[in-house]
Amino acid sequence: MSTPVAMKPAAEPATAKSTARPAARLTGFMPLIALVVLVAALTVADPDFLTQRSLTAASRTAAPLIVLAAGATLVVLCGGIDLSIAALASLSTVLLALWLPDLGGLATPVVILAAATIGAVQGVAHVLLRIPSFIVTLGGMSVLSAVALVVSGAGTVRVVDDTPVAWLDLYLGGYVPMSAAMALLVVALIALVLKVTPLQSWVSATGYSESAARLAGTPVDLVKIGAFCVSGACAGFAAVMLVSRQFSGGPTMADNLLLPAVAAIVVGGTAITGGHGSVWRSLAGALVVTLLRVGLPIVGVPSAYEQILYGAIIVVAVALTLDGSKVSIIK
């Protein structure tokens, strides 16, 4: 026979409402805080830095990077990485410059479409061939660079009549660069679409746990291809911005934006392992990175120290913005 020794009343089932603790709420704002701190530091280093003109210039400067990073953020959220964005943007500048004379205003959407298609092709290769996105897009990077080199005849392509893209180089109300406004629009659009549709949970599920997502019937492959497609389209749009600013297209024009774009994503606090993060974070990250790239030399940091500072600050920024509670193992 059983012999109960002690009996205690059953505890009330725990039904406490989950409220975000202040600390948890703070981590969400970390990218913004990092941005403000950086601006403050640069202003201290050079009081001339914090002028309206200078901030206008910085936001115009940041626009292509914001767009590139926003697109690639989707791929990162899905757990992959897109190393081809910069090369694709370079190729797109060439294509745009080549097509502008014939297509005029139509060239812009056509180039974005072409870039989106190229992105999607890489996505398909990644999904169908089962090769890590790192490798597919690394390969894509060299192939796209080669194509850009060949179509451009290994030189820059001047845009003689840049009226179809000149609107991007205007200033709204005299203060807000149109390109920055468009970059903001792209970010807001992506964020909105994610938020109001099931895409957010599909993307997160794919990024956090691909196999679980697949076994829950999530269209994992389509979501990934879609992410690469959007990433490509964003690269195309960034290219349009570059052309409007440079009046030309070049086969290596945007190549150096790759690492800054990835840095922007990570500095924003998006987990490079996927799942956790947002395009808003990348927006803040892109601004931080731009200020570092441009601000440091402008306030008079010598070249060698600039690199050292850039490396150190970016590591510290990531340490601040990454929400450790969301990512268990950091690789």
Add this chain to the structure above:
Amino acid sequence: GCTEQAGGEDTAAGSSSCESKDVRLVGQVRNESNPYEASWLAGGDAFAQSVGLKQERLTYDGDSTKQQEQISQILAGNTKCLVMNVLPNGDADTPPIVKGADQAGAYLVTQWNKPADLKPADHKTWLSHITYNGIESGQQIGDALSEAIGGNGGIIALQGVLDTAAAKDRFAGLEASLKKNTGVKLLDQQTANFSRAEALTVTKTLLTKHGDNVKGIWAANDDMALGALEALQQAGKAGKVAVVGIDAVPDAVSAVQGGTMTATVSSDGTWQGGIGLAIGYCVATGKLKVEDIAADNRAFFAKQFLITKSNAAEFAAPKTNPSDFECANVFNRVAGPLT
């Protein structure tokens, strides 16, 4: 409504002349980590010091976008009495810089790269564009190479970064030289991106591919020529193959002097770093009027010299002296207008 230009108080003066102490000197090159560009910045510093100012050094790591970003940030600051001596990363990078400087009223001198149809003479504050004649230098060293191999035999060419005007002009020069020296045969051409390390591997590969047929190596700059020299040494062919380059970096000049290299062409980084600032400074302080600058001097080829063993000693030490930068002398080294 939309405007073409950012708002805010206008700090640009453009026309009225500045006090010497108010002039802001900016020198911008790719990086500080190669001898040529380091000497450029040093030349800028020396000039700034000579007029009691300091040069703001900017480097953009060969990153076009970063260069534009820096320029627009500089132009968003105080542009009254701003003088910029800029090395655009590529041809395509010049127009936006010129446009920005024009709008801000900053004095600008550009060097090396610009699209052919863009002319300083059409602008008010773009004072001058200085470059060396790449076709000529490519041809000069090509001829020197032919002579060194006795006008007969195979050579290989190491190209620079393929989408730069310098690389293309220099190679065009080589092609012109080859047309003249019919006995010389171009066995192969590869790009080594102006890089010493890449030149090393590419040369090694080409040496195995063409073996003893290679009598000479034409390199679009001295860094690659020096890489090729290392490759020859490692292949046990040091001294058996003639090598030529362009730029006259100190190591190359001493190699020419020592006989391991056949020829190089001078491009004087120290002078380039100073001269751009000097022209801008002279105009900003009113000592030189834009209208007074001869049309031919608004875009010109600077004098360059073929350096061979016979004259290498002259070039071993820097040839710039302070008088070059006096307002009356700033156009002393004009070899001719840009064609």
Add this chain to the structure above:
Amino acid sequence: MSVPALEVRGLVKHYPGVKALDGVDLVVRQHEVLGLAGENGAGKSTLLKALVGLVTPDAGEIYVRGEPVRLRSVVEAAGHGIGMVFQEQSLVPNLTAAENIVLGSEGAAVRRGLYRWDTMRRLAQEQLDKIGSHIDPLARTDSLSFADRQMVEIAKVLRIEQRSQHPPVVILDEPTSVLESKEIETLFAQIRRLREFASVIFVSHRLDEVLDVCDRVAVLRGGQSVGEVTTEGAVPRELHRMMIGSTGSDDHYHENAAVAVSSEQPRLSVRGLSGATFKDIDLDVAAGEIVGIVGVHGSGREDVCRALFGAEPTTAGEVRMDGKRIDLTSTRAACAAGIGYVPAERKTEGMVGPMSVADNMTLTKQKARCTGPFVAPGKQAGLVDRWIERLSIRTPGRDTAIGRLSGGNQQKVVLARWLVGGDIRLLLLDHPTRGLDIGARSEVYRLMRELAATGVATVLLADSLEEAIGMADRILVMTDGRVATEVACPNGGKPSPLDLVKEMV
């Protein structure tokens, strides 16, 4: 009476929104096997993790052989002779078995950072010999069978003897939930042998097992100790009553809720399905019918299940749903056809740990939470709360990350995922009750009956033969990738487990 091997007094542990431990007392005597029972989320794992230094309690004391100790890490716990086999298997898959066994306590096998493979092999062999396992110590762990890996875990935990002079305390958290009956027998033999020189804490939701192998059972409820039972002569019902605080239903498998099956047109009809690990599978499941598939590891039944969900490629065969032929090229296609699948590996395949309960529940049936193409947060909240209530899922709220719930509650969320749409026609359940407490299980069974009543066809890979017999209307026995035989299993005419075991080998 000698000092207890281990004693816990007033242990408290809070998690955000949950009191996982609320003043737990526990005594483990020397050379006894102590069972630990309690519902899902009662705090068993948390308590055990506190005993090996993985969880730092907020209050309370732990005594080892009468001495108060503070345990801050696994290594410290091992120093006191306490070691644990975790609820989820925890071996490094790409190392050899030998390395896993000595991991963290290499001793003589590693000198100055250098491996001595011979010594390591010898040490590992000693451990394996102790528990009578015959696996090759230098085999890569991921090449071993599930049961062998469990043996490696036990061999590994016994290494704590080397770290402490005292008789060890070995903690086993639900070791049987992934084992087959034969393997369980081997394990129990080992546990009984362990008692000779060690104390053992054993956790299982199968109360008959607990009563079988343990000397004494302590019961936890809501993070508190509610009593203990000496197992001699005890029956599961009694234990169950203590766990939930009231008498559970008599009819565990809800057999009287079973529905009569019409067999005119089968809902699922499979003909000649072949794949890498199975061949020529014929299978019919009628609407409202529950078909169990039983078989040992490697019988291919799990792969059949995955293939029916489009998660495993097939080489031949034809699948029809309600007479219509369907192409199972992807999980998406299967979902579209009204098929649902609950995988056995909950942690990696069943759920998305960092996402909320609500998002996990609506991951598949997005339509259920959307108006048009857009998510309607209000609609989702209402829907999710309804299902949380209906399945009595214990969670601080619908926005809590699912990874924070106890295993049983996680499983309920995963099941709910297929139900929220209301359009499910066929459910493939791979060990749906693995790790669930008896109450939760009973609820899952009731749910299955309810679904069957609404015409849902079910394929069940049961956790135990008893479960298969209790739930299924018909049982297929698989061996070596083929259907060996089919056993009718109607209410009132149930076969005995022995009947099935005969066919399985």
Add this chain to the structure above:
Amino acid sequence: MTNEVVAAPRRSSRRGASFRDAGPPVALVVIFAVFAALSPQFRSVENVQNIVDAAAVLAVVTCGITFVLMMGSIDLSAAGVMGASALTVSLLVANNRNDNDFGLLGILVAVLLGCAFGCLSGLALVLLKVPSFMATLGVSAVGLGVATLMFAGVQPNITDAMLESWAVERFLGFSYLTWIAVACIVVGWLIQRYTRLGRYAFAIGGAEEVLTLSGVKVKPYKVAVFTLAGAFYGLGGVMVTSQLGAGLVQAGDGYDFSAITAAVVGGTLLTGGRGGILHSAVGVVLVMVLTNGLVQVGVSPYWQGGVEGLIVVAAVAAAVIPQRRRNQVVK
């Protein structure tokens, strides 16, 4: 790039293990055969020597990166670390900038400097919890900055006879540098197989959380692995200096991505837990054969990068075909 526990263990078999390892060597043989058939120069003894010699530096760098990849982390610091070590060694051995002549000691210091940088990456990872992708990118920038400081405008040319001879002198037909690379591979292999460091690096990639549960403190091992990798990069920088006869800030340009490509082509997984030094060695040779072969058969310089990218993707795709599964996770 991910902490996903891939592949439910019950799905792997020993037979699979040997089969999947065969991909890269087979690809190597195939590609070699194709080039050999196309070009008589390619199959000459000198060219084979040339390929092997050219592979030396990449092999050493890849040795380092392999350990990091085995852990599931990534390392992009090679470029910066190599630059710093190249400048250090060229300023410490006999050179034209100063009167130092420390010989072997100078080389040792350069390698130790590499260790220090690697250690820095590791510390940023485990202490600041910055993902290795970003931590190493930051350290690379710091390394380049330090190198630029040491460069100070004048190219240091080495005159040290020993260091120069490494690139020139030959033993059994191969340059000393090649033999150094071979030694590195052997040492790396021994570390991987017979030391706790190597085996734990492997285990961390397999299941990091399990090591923690077993009471292993993984953090020191992670730092140690990055430090070890840094040592290899440091040596790589020294080797480049020996080849070029001068200390270049750009000594490590491009080695980061080439080394990752080589390791992955050789069969090391970016997710960690699989692969090893010998795999990577095969990968390095494969990549070098490709680069060399494309020049030998006369592919246009414009297209070389693109063709190489395509073949790499194809090779990886071919290598993963045997392991393809429907529900496999690829990131």
